[in-house]
Amino acid sequence: MxxxxxxxxxxxxxxxxxxxxxxxxxxxxxxxxxxxxxxxxxxxxxxxxxxxxxxxxxxxxxxxxxxxxxxxxxxxxxxxxxxxxxxxxxxxxxxxxxxxxxxxxxxxxxxxxxxxxxxxxxxxVSDLRGFSWRDQKWMNTAKNKTAYSNPMIMYEVHAGSWRLKGKEDFLTYDELAQQLVPYVAEMGYTHIELMPLNEHPFDQSWGYQITGYYAPSSRYGEPKQLMNFIDCCHAHGIGVILDWVPGHFCKDDHGLRSFDGTPIFEGNDKKLAEKPLWGTLAFDFKRNEVISFLISNAIYWMDMYHFDGLRIDAVASMINLHMDKPPELFTWNEHGGTDNLDALRFMKRLNETVFHYYPDALMIAEDSSAWPAVTSPTYLGGLGFNFKWNMGWMNDVLRYMSYDPADRTHYHHLLTFSLLYAYTENFVLPFSHDEVVHGKRSLLNKMPGSYEEKFAQLRLLYGYWIAHPGKKLLFMGSEWGQFDEWKDRDPLDWMLLDYPLHGKMKHYVKALNHVYAKEPSLWERDQDATAFQWIDVNNAEQSIISFIRYGKHGFTVTVANFSRNGYSHYRLGVPQPGCYRMILGSNEGQFGGTDSRSKRKYNSEKLGWHGYNQSISIYLPPLSFQLFRFVSGDTQ
Missing domain, CATH: 2.60.40.10 (Immunoglobulins)
Structure with missing residues (x-):
């Protein structure tokens, strides 16, 4: 027997x-x-x-x-x-x-x-049983919501530096529930994305070099306090996403490396295992027990903690056997290529399993590769994620914004190229922590020009970001124009909110987030290429772009002026006769701009422009973003 x-x-x-x-x-x-x-x-x-x-x-x-x-x-x-x-x-x-x-x-x-x-x-020893969850309404609602056709604007947070009580005196999970959650709700974000909370020995790894895959970091408290934090998020209508690191682990003696005296988690082939850029070891994706360990871990965070999804770190490094390695560590797959076939099989099974148990989970690939069909179902040959970071868009647009406005006419393609591939994947447009560290400067400080122009251009950038197809992610502090790079050992520079332009920048981002959430055309058909239409894509000479986003029952018009030239009567072609109401303008005085004009409604004229039979004549300030809603067919 x-x-x-x-x-x-x-x-x-x-x-x-x-x-x-x-x-x-x-x-x-x-x-x-x-x-x-x-x-x-x-x-x-x-x-x-x-x-x-x-x-x-x-x-x-x-x-x-x-x-x-x-x-x-x-x-x-x-x-x-x-x-x-x-x-x-x-x-x-x-x-x-x-x-x-x-x-x-x-x-x-x-x-x-x-x-x-x-x-x-x-x-x-910690017993996870017995926590009284109060988020059943959220969990049931989430099952009825399709992420693709709903607003998603994520606030990326490092729990150890959003606020601090003192040197290395971190906010607890309970204190984050009391302070962070109401702030995020007030600002209009739909999700919090937490940088890794898994236990890690070195603060400056930001949680990306892990020893305890099943242990939320004790820096911030105990497991049931984390449960309470997520429960509180859900009570405020906020989803929670965890950065998850299945690609590699740190080498600390008490961790997974040579766990039983042999390399059971990392595998015997040192060329495959070593990640010299990070000083870490890759998991052995051939080993069955490692697959059970990792996929169970993904399920664990959703099962025991009610996380709404995972952002999977360093997918490109998992896919490419040569990435970030010197030639002496190069290996090839059985076909002579550089694709890590075992890692690809793992990712497909990971996503199949997660969606089997949690069909509405968010599985977001942080992927800088050109690997095709990352967000296509596995049965169609894809990797099975439902979203992917659009690193190409982010790099192009930040490069474009780094040029002086007088020189941008030569780089217009950096603004418009993304629409050639915007519908090939389900994209997230990320302005993440990676863009504000290691000498890259903060988003505000990337902007050229005078002090006032830096703010004007950051408001312009955020407007273009919110109107462009794709879900959104913004790193903490960027919402008010953190001037210095992110300092992981110190809290954000909250004192900047005492300065007018920083306070008004925060007010602008809050308004932008809320306008985004209320405008279905900005997210309802994010995956539908027919829902986007250029009005003017080729105006490199003036550094102006304009386009239409269609929802199921209406549309919005975006105009973005990336030059220092303003226009009292800028004529814009529109697709339908009627009234166009400006619902947000980045140059408004309340946001730190110079515009005190009260006119917000424009009736179309039967004057052909930009290939349309109708047009409106608007005031277009320099370095500005404007969003118009078509409100009526009545021109009176």
Missing amino acids: IQKTAPYGLMLSDLYLFNKGCSYHSYRFMGAHVMDWEGEEGVRFAVWAPNAKEVRLVGQFNNWDRTGLLMERIGSTGVWVIFVPGLGEGAVYKYEIATFSGERLLKADPYANLAERRPQTASV
Whole structure:
């Protein structure tokens, strides 16, 4: 007879699926679990260490005694297990792994739900059961909303530097719920995208070099506090996305590297494993147990914490075997190419699995490659993500804005080229943390010209960004024109809001966000190429562009002037006769501009222009963005 259970209630069927790479909820049986076993309360520990000679549990509870608490190996599964009666939440522990080469390694639990606050590195028993979620309405509503045809404007946040109470005195998850969530709701963002919260040893890695994939960082509190934060977001109508890093992990001794004395997470081929640019190791996407570990982790954040989606980091680096590597580390696939076929298979299965359990999840690829069909379904040959960052648009438009307005006539294509491919993927237009660090300067400080012109051009840039097809992402502090680069050890420069132009910039971004949310034409048909129409695409001489965005029941007209020249009577072709109301202008005085004119409605004239039979004559200030809504067929 086949044994169905392993020691202490573990199911052999679960371990079989784990070994086959098909366990998508492995966190339910791996790691530390508070439980009752045969009438005794305690904690069961289970760890995968297939090449270990023996594994012992050590911790504060036994004074880190390396001679006791020998774990039991479960056949050929590579999993070791022990039940310790009397233990409960808060127990601090590690696994001591004896290798066949004679080493004795102290390792944190790869499946731990909590870790000690750095610089300490042990795991901590944490029972995730019992949190009283109040977001059922949100969860049910989310199931009925299609992300593609709804507004999405994400606020990217580094939890350790949005605000600080003092040097390395971080806001807790509860304090972020009290301060960050109302701020984001007031500003009109639809989602918060959190830079990685997984436990990591080095603050300046920003969470992208992880040791605890299942542990939200203890810098900011405990797991149930994070649950409360997300619950609070949902109560305010805000979705939450987590930056997730399946491509590589850090080399710290207590982490995944050579976990049982052999490279079980990173694989034996050092050329494949090494990520020299970051000093990290890539996961071995051939190994079944690694696939179970990673896909379970993606599911874990949605299952246990109610995250609404994941932004997958460094997809291009996962795809390309040569990316960011010196020639001596080059490898080729079985066909002689540079595509990482195992990573591609992993991403497809990841997305298939996530959407099986969470059909409305957001799976967003941070991908700078030209790989085709990243956001196409896997059954059509795609990678299966539902959104991809548009890095090409971001690089082109920031390069364009870096030129003095007098020189932009030579670079007009950088503004317009994106519409040749804007509908090939489901895009997010990102102004992320990556664009405001390492000497790149803040978005405001990238703008050329005088102090006032910098603000005018940033308002113009944001207007073009909001009107361009694609979902949106903006890094924290950019909403008021942070002047310095992001400083990850210090809080944002909130004092800048005391200065008029910064305060008015924040007011502008708030107004822009709310206008975006109320204008279906700006997001309702984001994936429909027929919903976009240029009015004037070729006006390089004046550095002006204009276009139409169509919704299901109306349309808006955008005019953006990237030059220092203003026009008292700029004639603009329009598709229908009637009244056009300016619903937002970046040069308005309330936003820091110079325009005090009260006229906001323009009736069309039967005067052909830009290929249309109708046109309007508008005041077009220099370095300005204007958005018009067609409001009526009545010209009176």
